[in-house]
Amino acid sequence: MLMNRRSFLAGGLTVAALLAGCQRRSGPNLRLAMVTHSVPAQLLDAFQQLPQGSTIAVTPEDSLVELYGLLQRWHRQPEDTVSRADWVSLADYWLAPAIRQELVQPLEVSTLTHWSDLAAVWPDLVRRDAAGLLSPEGSIWAVPYRWSHLVLLYDRDRLPRGSAPLATWADLLRPELRRRVVLPDHPRLVLGLAQKAVGASANTEDPAAVEGLAPFLADLHQQVRVYDSEHYLETLLIGDATAVVAWSDDALPLLKRYRQLAVAVPSEGTLLSAQLWVRPQAIASAAGQGASTALNWLDFSLDADFATQLAIFGQGTSTRLWGVEPLQLPEPLQGPSGITLRPEVANQSEFLQPLSGIAEDRYHNLWERLRG
Numbered sequence: 001m002l003m004n005r006r007s008f009l010a011g012g013l014t015v016a017a018l019l020a021g022c023q024r025r026s027g028p029n030l031r032l033a034m035v036t037h038s039v040p041a042q043l044l045d046a047f048q049q050l051p052q053g054s055t056i057a058v059t060p061e062d063s064l065v066e067l068y069g070l071l072q073r074w075h076r077q078p079e080d081t082v083s084r085a086d087w088v089s090l091a092d093y094w095l096a097p098a099i100r101q102e103l104v105q106p107l108e109v110s111t112l113t114h115w116s117d118l119a120a121v122w123p124d125l126v127r128r129d130a131a132g133l134l135s136p137e138g139s140i141w142a143v144p145y146r147w148s149h150l151v152l153l154y155d156r157d158r159l160p161r162g163s164a165p166l167a168t169w170a171d172l173l174r175p176e177l178r179r180r181v182v183l184p185d186h187p188r189l190v191l192g193l194a195q196k197a198v199g200a201s202a203n204t205e206d207p208a209a210v211e212g213l214a215p216f217l218a219d220l221h222q223q224v225r226v227y228d229s230e231h232y233l234e235t236l237l238i239g240d241a242t243a244v245v246a247w248s249d250d251a252l253p254l255l256k257r258y259r260q261l262a263v264a265v266p267s268e269g270t271l272l273s274a275q276l277w278v279r280p281q282a283i284a285s286a287a288g289q290g291a292s293t294a295l296n297w298l299d300f301s302l303d304a305d306f307a308t309q310l311a312i313f314g315q316g317t318s319t320r321l322w323g324v325e326p327l328q329l330p331e332p333l334q335g336p337s338g339i340t341l342r343p344e345v346a347n348q349s350e351f352l353q354p355l356s357g358i359a360e361d362r363y364h365n366l367w368e369r370l371r372g
Contacts, residue, residue, distance in 0.1 A: 031058075031084070033067055033087070034089035038089050038146065038275055040314040041313075043314075044058065052296045054296075067088055071103040074103075075103050084282060086279070086294045089277060091275060093188075096132030099131070103280065104280060106141055107140050107141065108140075109140050109298075112302065114299055118144075118302065119319075121322060123140065124136075125144060125274060126141050127140055132354050134353060145275060145306075146317060147274040147322070148249040149271065149272050149349060150193060151248050151338075152246075153251045155236060155261055158180075158239065160176050167266065168266045172223055173219050179225050180223070181220075182226055182244040183224055185229045186229060189352070192350070193266075193271060194213060196266070196271070197268065198210060198216050202352060203352065203355070205358075205362070207362060207366055225240065232245075233254060236261075247273065251339060263338045265340070266345075271349065272350065277301065307321055315333070323346060326340040
């Protein structure tokens, strides 16, 4: 059975029970807003048990769109101090518009115990200028705490007998996959993986100028059954598709349950996504108990124990585990074979970076022509 994103069950502890526990106390000292599956309830409870921890109230949302809407609402209504969160979980793709719209504020991370433990890729990702663009001289705008990568997830029983396993983005063009592929309903992801397939960056300013991209996209479009970011896993499981492009943390639970499924991370590199803690602009940055508790949560999210427990209870990959060899990962993340982002492939992989307005129009126009 697929994970219901409206639920937040982990080992019998629900968000509702967690919140009820908070309400029985003097009131929450820390408020979090996040997608419902991004932090297992066991970790929330563990933080509450720490001497430097505190009671937590959680605003669980079904999607990043809804979380972004919360930031916009709090920005429009700064007097709303009751429901406003101290930290909001946001994908790195949304960080640039959040900065441009002044929905979030820069962070001071020098006092965080575990910030220096992170690989350089993480501070580089969240160091931005006031326009949200990557900048070595910019401020730190977020703390990344987990990440995932795109994979090829497929039903090997639906491939012709004797077929070689899928291994590269170009394998999506195999004749036996015609109208049997599900791709994300997202222009940057589809155009990005196509650019990786032809040896280009997923962040080029003019994708139409990339050599070989146009014919690859035309061929790829002929393979697609549907572009879908919501129900693509169900499409694979009921047999309406043979292969889907999925996020690793969505694919992992299915691989452990359905033996006919297999996975590959294309060796030419893949696309990455990180979940971040951002501070709403309306939240005061003053020192004191509230500020101390908020920073304690960030350090907790970067701790090695958090990484292990996130793998066990949430099957998620902490930013602490970037570049770790597969056999050195926590056991829940070691298998099944093929899903781990090996360091040499990670070096070829990319986050989707913010683009100029002109480049965004180019991607939109190319996407419209592809789908037209």
